[in-house]
Amino acid sequence: MGGVMFILMLCLTAGAMSGVRGEDPYLFFTWNVTYGTISPLGVPQQGILINGQFPGPNINSTTNNNIVINIHNNLHEPFLLTWSGIQHRKNSWQDGVLGTMCPIQPGTNYTYHFQVKDQIGSYIYYPTTAMHRAAGAFGGLRVNSRLLIPVPYADPEEDYTVLIGDWYTKGHSTLRKFLDSGRSIGRPDGVLINGKSAKGDGKDKPLFTMRAGKTYKYRICNVGLKNSLNFRIQGHAMKLVEMEGSHTVQNTYQSLDVHVGQCFSVLVTADQKPKDYYVVASTRFTKSVLSGKSIIRYIGGKGPASPEIPEAPIGWAWSLNQFRTFRWNLTASAARPNPQGSYHYGAINITRTIKLVNSASKVDGKIRYAVNGISHIDPPTPLKLAEYYGVANKVFKYDTIPDDPPARGAPKVTSAPIVLNMTFRNFIEIIFENHEKSIQSWHLDGYSFFAVAIEPGRWTPKRRMNYNLLDAVSRHTVQVFPNSWAAILLTIDNAGMWNIRSEIAERRYLGQQLYASVLSPARSLRDEYNIPDNALLCGIIKNLPKPPPYVI
Structure with missing residues (x-):
C-alpha cells in the first residue's frame, strides 16, 4: 500500500510541476549508474553502465508522454545526463547541464521529470559531466507519433536504434587528464555501432535481422566524441524520412554523413539476396580512416557478408551538397515545433543577429x-539557479561577448561564464562562423531551429539571398564545415536558461559553449515552470530562502 501511495503522490507532484493534463501518460524508470569493465575494441577499460547496460537502455515514448527517471549515481564523482533534442517546454530545470542543474553527487539520486511535448522523432541522451561520454551512459530516446496523427509512410516491420560513434581505448579519466593538462585527446582508436565492432571473421553475431520483402526503420545517431561518420548499408538504399524531430522529403541515399550529435531515420527494404550484409560507419575528414561494422542478417538467409565494403565519399564538398538536399516535409501530419505555425518562418522579420565564431588558443600554455x-x-553555482534566486550579479555578467565580433584578428582569449540576454519571443538569426580547418557541430538545447544555409567563406548580410526560406529542416544540431558558416533562424519563445554548445566533447569541455537566458517579463507559469521541489541546490544559493513561486 505504501508503494502505491508513493507512486500516486509522485504522479500528483509531477502533474502539478509540469502543468500537464491528467490524461497524458507517465513512463517511470529507475536507472542505476555504475562503473563496469567493458572491452568494445578488445581492450578492457572502465565503462559507465546504466542498469548494467552499455550502451544504456533505449527510451521508447510517445508524443506528450511524461517521462520520470530516477537516477542513482553509484559513481565516485558527480554525474548528469542531458536529453539532447528534447525541447523541455518551459522546463530548463531538467536540461541536465551544469549551467542549469547541480550535479547528482556520488551515492545520491535525483529524479528527472520532463514531457516530450509536441515532438516526434529520434533523439539521444548522454552525460555532460567530466568526460563521462567517453565511457558510455548514452542511449537512444525515441518519440513516436500518437495513433491519431499519421506518419507519411507505412509502419515498418521493425524499428531499430543504431548508435554510431568514435571510441577511445584510453579511459575517460585519462582523457580528462589530457585536457586538464592542456593536451588534446588525439585520434580515436575505432568506431562502434551499438557499442560493438564486428571482426569480420565469420563468427560475428548479427545486430539486426530482416525478413525478405519487408521494410525496416533504422534510427541512426552519432553519439561519438569527435568525428563525423559516414553511414551505409552494404547493397541497400536508404530512404530518409525523419531528421532530429522533423519529417523530411523522402529522398533516397546510398550513404549519409552523420555529424556528432545528429540523428537520422531511414527506411530500408530487404530487397536483396537473403544472406548477411555489413552495416558500416567510417570517419570522415580524417587522414587515416577508421571504420566500424556490424551484421544485418536476413532471416532464413545463407551466406556471409561480402568482404567488399562500399566506399565512403571523399571531401567535405560532397557532405555540403548532401546537406542541400535535405528538405522539410511540409505536407506531413505531425507535431510541429513551437510556436505552432512557425513553418512560415521565411515571412517573419529578424530582430537580432548573433554571430558566434569558434577559435582555438592557448591560455597559460593550455588549450582552450x-x-x-x-x-x-x-x-560552482549553476547560472539558472543564480538567476532564479536573484544573485546573478554575483555569478556572471550578461552579454560578455559581442553579437558581431571583429572580422579580422583573433582576440585574446579569456575565460568566464558566457550568458546571452535574449528577448522573449523575438525571432532571431544565429550565424556560426568557423575560421578553423576542422569541422564543427553545434547544438542548441530547448529549441528546434531552421538550418537555412551552410556556405563556404565569411558571412555577410548579402548571404541571406542564399537562405532556404521555404522548407529548411527544423532541427537542433548543425554542422559547420572548415572556413565556412551556417545560419539558423528561430523564435526565442521557450523561457529558461539554454545551452548552446559544441557537440565535439573536448571543445565543449574546454570552453566552446555558452548559454542563452530567456526570461519572461510576466514571470508566469504560462511561460515557465517553477523550480522543482526536488531540485538539487549548490554554490552560493544552497542555503538561501526559495524565491516566491510564479503564479498563473
Whole structure:
C-alpha cells in the first residue's frame, strides 16, 4: 500500500510541476549508474553502465508522454545526463547541464521529470559531466507519433536504434587528464555501432535481422566524441524520412554523413539476396580512416557478408551538397515545433543577429576553445539557479561577448561564464562562423531551429539571398564545415536558461559553449515552470530562502 501511495503522490507532484493534463501518460524508470569493465575494441577499460547496460537502455515514448527517471549515481564523482533534442517546454530545470542543474553527487539520486511535448522523432541522451561520454551512459530516446496523427509512410516491420560513434581505448579519466593538462585527446582508436565492432571473421553475431520483402526503420545517431561518420548499408538504399524531430522529403541515399550529435531515420527494404550484409560507419575528414561494422542478417538467409565494403565519399564538398538536399516535409501530419505555425518562418522579420565564431588558443600554455574570444567556464553555482534566486550579479555578467565580433584578428582569449540576454519571443538569426580547418557541430538545447544555409567563406548580410526560406529542416544540431558558416533562424519563445554548445566533447569541455537566458517579463507559469521541489541546490544559493513561486 505504501508503494502505491508513493507512486500516486509522485504522479500528483509531477502533474502539478509540469502543468500537464491528467490524461497524458507517465513512463517511470529507475536507472542505476555504475562503473563496469567493458572491452568494445578488445581492450578492457572502465565503462559507465546504466542498469548494467552499455550502451544504456533505449527510451521508447510517445508524443506528450511524461517521462520520470530516477537516477542513482553509484559513481565516485558527480554525474548528469542531458536529453539532447528534447525541447523541455518551459522546463530548463531538467536540461541536465551544469549551467542549469547541480550535479547528482556520488551515492545520491535525483529524479528527472520532463514531457516530450509536441515532438516526434529520434533523439539521444548522454552525460555532460567530466568526460563521462567517453565511457558510455548514452542511449537512444525515441518519440513516436500518437495513433491519431499519421506518419507519411507505412509502419515498418521493425524499428531499430543504431548508435554510431568514435571510441577511445584510453579511459575517460585519462582523457580528462589530457585536457586538464592542456593536451588534446588525439585520434580515436575505432568506431562502434551499438557499442560493438564486428571482426569480420565469420563468427560475428548479427545486430539486426530482416525478413525478405519487408521494410525496416533504422534510427541512426552519432553519439561519438569527435568525428563525423559516414553511414551505409552494404547493397541497400536508404530512404530518409525523419531528421532530429522533423519529417523530411523522402529522398533516397546510398550513404549519409552523420555529424556528432545528429540523428537520422531511414527506411530500408530487404530487397536483396537473403544472406548477411555489413552495416558500416567510417570517419570522415580524417587522414587515416577508421571504420566500424556490424551484421544485418536476413532471416532464413545463407551466406556471409561480402568482404567488399562500399566506399565512403571523399571531401567535405560532397557532405555540403548532401546537406542541400535535405528538405522539410511540409505536407506531413505531425507535431510541429513551437510556436505552432512557425513553418512560415521565411515571412517573419529578424530582430537580432548573433554571430558566434569558434577559435582555438592557448591560455597559460593550455588549450582552450572559445566563442567570440571568451572560453566558457561553469561556475560552482549553476547560472539558472543564480538567476532564479536573484544573485546573478554575483555569478556572471550578461552579454560578455559581442553579437558581431571583429572580422579580422583573433582576440585574446579569456575565460568566464558566457550568458546571452535574449528577448522573449523575438525571432532571431544565429550565424556560426568557423575560421578553423576542422569541422564543427553545434547544438542548441530547448529549441528546434531552421538550418537555412551552410556556405563556404565569411558571412555577410548579402548571404541571406542564399537562405532556404521555404522548407529548411527544423532541427537542433548543425554542422559547420572548415572556413565556412551556417545560419539558423528561430523564435526565442521557450523561457529558461539554454545551452548552446559544441557537440565535439573536448571543445565543449574546454570552453566552446555558452548559454542563452530567456526570461519572461510576466514571470508566469504560462511561460515557465517553477523550480522543482526536488531540485538539487549548490554554490552560493544552497542555503538561501526559495524565491516566491510564479503564479498563473
